[in-house]
Amino acid sequence: MTAKFSVVATGGTFDEIHLGHLAILTKAFEMGDKVVIGVTSDEYAANEQRKGRLTHRYEKRVTNLRRAIRENFGKVTYEISKLTTPYGPTVLTGKVKALVVSRETASVGSEINKIRARKGINALAIIIVEMIKAEDGARISSSRIRTGEIDSMGRVLKGA
Numbered sequence: 001m002t003a004k005f006s007v008v009a010t011g012g013t014f015d016e017i018h019l020g021h022l023a024i025l026t027k028a029f030e031m032g033d034k035v036v037i038g039v040t041s042d043e044y045a046a047n048e049q050r051k052g053r054l055t056h057r058y059e060k061r062v063t064n065l066r067r068a069i070r071e072n073f074g075k076v077t078y079e080i081s082k083l084t085t086p087y088g089p090t091v092l093t094g095k096v097k098a099l100v101v102s103r104e105t106a107s108v109g110s111e112i113n114k115i116r117a118r119k120g121i122n123a124l125a126i127i128i129v130e131m132i133k134a135e136d137g138a139r140i141s142s143s144r145i146r147t148g149e150i151d152s153m154g155r156v157l158k159g160a
Helices: 019-031 042-048 058-073 103-118 142-146
Strands: 005-012 032-040 078-083 098-102 125-129
Touching (some): 005 019, 032 042, 058 078, 098 103, 103 125
16 A cells, blocks of 8 residues: 655653554554654653653653564654654644544644644544543543553553
8 A cells, every 4th residue: 555645743751652543653653654653752741641640751742662563563654853842843844744643632623724724734533533532431541551551452441
């Protein structure tokens, strides 16, 4: 299958890599020849996190993400960009052509396109990936994994 876009972006905190992250990355790698993956800085994540502290610092999150990409996708073309805002490199140039987001973060795509329009940059195609649910029907999230409620595959842990 040939990718639809030369450069696709996606982003997240990637504290506990889980099936939801893999679904977004799968779609990004399907849609782009190259994928720019924004990973929130520790400072930005601390300001934005409302559901508990991060388990891993930025460098460890990037290392874990690179390992997950290697193990799940093999040899793909990507780069990691440190996010200090919700927008990252998507508002700096027109190189990024599409943004892969979850249903939960889709509104960020609209904000990015408004900023791009003000700068005279063409709008991004917004590709929405539905949230992945755990076996209990609630969404899989790093915060649920951190609290021991579920594992990274969405299995409910005993006693949770």
